[in-house]
Amino acid sequence: MSKQNPHNHTNIKLKSLCKHYLEAQSNVSIVNNLNAEFKQGEIVALIGKSGSGKTTLLNLISGIDRPDSGEVWIGETLINSLSEEELTLIRRNRVGIVFQFFNLIPTLNVIENVTLPRELNGSNRVVARGKAQGLLQRVGLGERLNSYPDILSGGEQQRVAIARALINDPDVILADEPTGNLDDETANEILELLIAVARESDKTMIIATHSSEIINYADKVYTIHNGNLNSG
């Protein structure tokens, strides 16, 4: 898959970002005065050891977690000053998240899992289902619309999660170890799929991963070390 030139305008901007956790009565710095910018359509790989802070950084960008200091901008919105409710709406509409453990809702079937963020928006169910059907077709699950998550394989569940991440046409896709729970062959398939859908829809995508395969696909690769990002 060929690399694509990113657009020029900045989609995500991180300024002097810091995050500490209290561990055994001492502060452990996970993100330390981190500055970065990610442009629209850019596919960024975050690699680093376990516990290096990849998930924390993604959580800060998605508003799942809040920084101790610094700023997180998504487009023109400074998200760390938003209320919990506003952050939820940002996640719902502007950020699509793909988790390592898929995190599908077991009580909903495939198509319902995908339409969930759209229906939470109050969108018409028929329209939402139409869009979800298209996305599921795209990720290769057009025949499994009514299956429940617990009967799908790991790879299939992750495909559903990708479709769900795209349903509200977000500006940003954040993927946290999306292949970490899959075998090599399936992992490659999922990675390729993610890259493809991000490229097709011109999304900014940040993938946190252990996988070195990503180097072949990403526009930029950062290593997270001592709470900061190093290029390459």
Add this chain to the structure above:
Amino acid sequence: MNYPLLHLTTGYIRKHLLQNILLILGIAFGVALIVSVDIANQSASRSFVLSKEILSSKSTHHILGSYSDFDERIYQNLRLKFGVRNLVPIVEDYVNVPVLGGRTVKLLGTDFFADLIFYDNRQSPLSSISEHALTELIAMPGTALISAQLAQSAGIDAGDVVEVNYGSKTLNIKIIGLLNSKSDELSKSLGGLILTDISTAQELLDKVGFLSQIDLLIDGENPQDIEKLNLIRDYLPSGVEIKEKSLLLGSAKSLTRSFELNLLALSLLALFVGVFLIYNIVSFSVIQRRSIIGTLRSIGATRKQIFKMIISEALAIGIVGSLIGVLGGVFLGRGLVGLVTRSINDLYFTLTVTNFTVSPESIIKGFLAGIFAVGIAALVPAYEASRFRPINVLRRSTLEGLFAKSLKLLGFIGFLFIALGYVLIIVSTKSLVLSLISVFLILLGASLLVPICTALLMRLFSLVLSPLGLIGRISPRNIIRSTSRTAVAVASLTVAISVILSVSIMIGSFRSTVVNWLDSALTADIFISMDSANISSQAGVPNEIIEQVTSYPQVERVATVRRILYDSPEYGLFNLVAVTEDLAVENREFIWSESQNNIIWDKMQSNSILISESFAYKNAIEPGDGTVVTLQTDHGAKDFEVAGIYYDYGSQAGVLLISDELYRTLWDDDKITSLGLYISNTKNIETTTELLRSGLSNYSNLMIRSNDNLKRSAIKTFDRTFTVTSALRLLIAIVAFISVLSSLMALQLEREKEFGILRAVGMTVGQLRKMLFLENGLIGLASGLFSIPVGLALSFILVYVINLRSFGWTLNFTVEPQYFIEAVGIALAASIAAGLYPAYLVGKEDVGKLIREE
């Protein structure tokens, strides 16, 4: 349990403190109810013994009239002619003491010299009385002794004159000494007593020449005593009998047995609901730790060790809960003793002593019940935990899948339990215990049917609520998907609400039956009786009042009622009621009668009587021509033909209704218990009542009440009787509430990650809470709806089986829509209220923390 497992267990309990506090609370409430009801029942029994057996604790036999006092010459003859020495004459009746707030105490006269035979010198309460006071007591009329305790509570000193009310008389009694006893029991007994010399009592109570009782001490192993006993039996005239004390107490106590058994059943129901709570929390704690348990298994923990770990943990919590429950039970028991004693005073007999006894037996019983409930409830989860395979292979969804597969089997077992309960009711014709067991079987069966019914109902809700959007669609499905948890919440709430509903229907049916019965039984316009706060008083209305009231032009005619508590060897204790005319004549409802209502009264003038349903039930008298009841009259044994069996709810002991004319010819009794007055112009009832009150004001303690007034007073007594039931019903609801709260909390904890995902993908806290409210509401609604058929079935059993077997009364089954609205409303309110805290918590957690993997 070895140290690492113990460490894991204590760590788990610490980490999930709130969950375990709820468990402790649930157990504590269940145990507290059992302990308090047991304390109340035992205290009432003790009060009974203390009230009845005040002084002659060593006596073995009593000589008693079948219905009233007997000639004192019997005592003299026994002593002089037959040489019986160990006997004490007693004259007694109940009086009210205004200075004690109208409390009923027993005025008891005895022969002090004879009475000493029942005590050794140290124990006798008279040992604290000076010789001078004793001489004064015997020589001076109107003198008495009371206990120091009673004197203190009324602010009475030796030498004071105390006013007491007896019948229409006000007596002035001089207290010349205060009784003290080293025996705690005797001190309590004396607290309900005014003690006089026998002749004083005879004068004060208008019983000159009569005795109420003779106490005897007979050695059952001494041939001479046995011979004397036989001589006494042969000598005693008709209507006077010698009875073993233990049998006598048993006969009276048997009256309250059903009442006490019903209270016990209600307390067991609370524990039954508590079992759901324990099961739910223990089962949840196992599922929550399935990964840890799997790991433990993989590193060598045996199944037995895991089983022991879970059971020990539950039992440890059970011990704490039971101990708290025991303490709570003692505290609760204090309140309950008052309510139970009041009900017994209203319904059965007068207790002059309210005793509060906490026996080790009550404590042990409650404690063991708590431990047993925990053991039973934890058994299944502990077994499940021991079956976990090494490493976490059982996912939540797999567990739910297994549970979903067992729904039909559970339902089938539930159906079998219900069928067994039904068979028990049909087969056991009179056993109250078996009927109560069948109630429990039906409740257990219904709770096993709840999971499958919940799943089906939620499918329906899912369709119905689908137009409401995403939340409407997924909420019922969430409940189905967590049936193993939600079904326990629904089942415990269903059981509790159906009990509440059935008890409401039963009380409502009872109330409406009694109201209807009062309307038909009380036809006179004005009633005159003695203002007696106790059911056992023998004091009657002065006979001359009849003449006085008939002189009023407003009074058309007067009917008299003579009611005596009759004790017969064949029929036990019952009320013999003699009436000058059948007050209920046309309205009287019969189960069976040999002829029409208007002809029956004519037959009753010769040799026929009517018996109440409870009398017939208690004595297994079948309806039909030729049935005969034989009673000892003052003129020998007499056979009475039963002309009908009628519905009566005035006495559990049963009523035998006889015409006054027939009664007076057979019994030498000229007393009247009450009068029923018929007024020429019924519009003037209240004014005539007032006229009579002022005209008869020279009689103190006379109660003159209009028909309406008397009915209101009867209904008030009825409502008071059910205060205990209502209190227990409320406590059951509290246990159910804790059970639902714990279920919802457990469910919420278990679904934390799911909530985290929902929030991560864009569900706002408000939407999440809305979803939780809807789920909780659906759980409440399902419980309320299920409780309707279960509650109806239970109320049928309560009304038509338990009540009949407990009291011998058939009630009219009355159902009002408000009961069902209340049931569904309570279920909804309980589940929504129980969901408030979990819903509050759901917005507090950090999304990142929630979605992090275990």
